Amino acid sequence: MDQHTDDYNARLLGIRDDYAAANYTDFGVIYQSANLDVASMPVEFFSNIDCFHPSLLAHTFVAKQLW
Structure with missing residues (x-):
């Protein structure tokens, strides 16, 4: 399960990075990790x-x- 969590978080960060690279002026994506046990x-x-x-x-x- 830990590996799945790491993979999922990496994909979410990738989505955030894709939107940041697009340089939209009217839309953004923020990734907020909660790190909950x-x-x-x-x-x-x-x-x-x-x-x-x-x-x-x-x-x-x-x-x-x-x-």
Whole structure:
């Protein structure tokens, strides 16, 4: 899973770099890495529908971390 995460983050950075290289004056892409240790989070952070997506509690936590 760690390798998949690294690959995914590298692709996101590549997208950001592609847009930066295009020199748009009216659009930009910002990559904000949260570096969250998902394994340390309580089970309540995950959706009770699919046990994968973040719950409302997790969205609240992540929003506070990013801002």
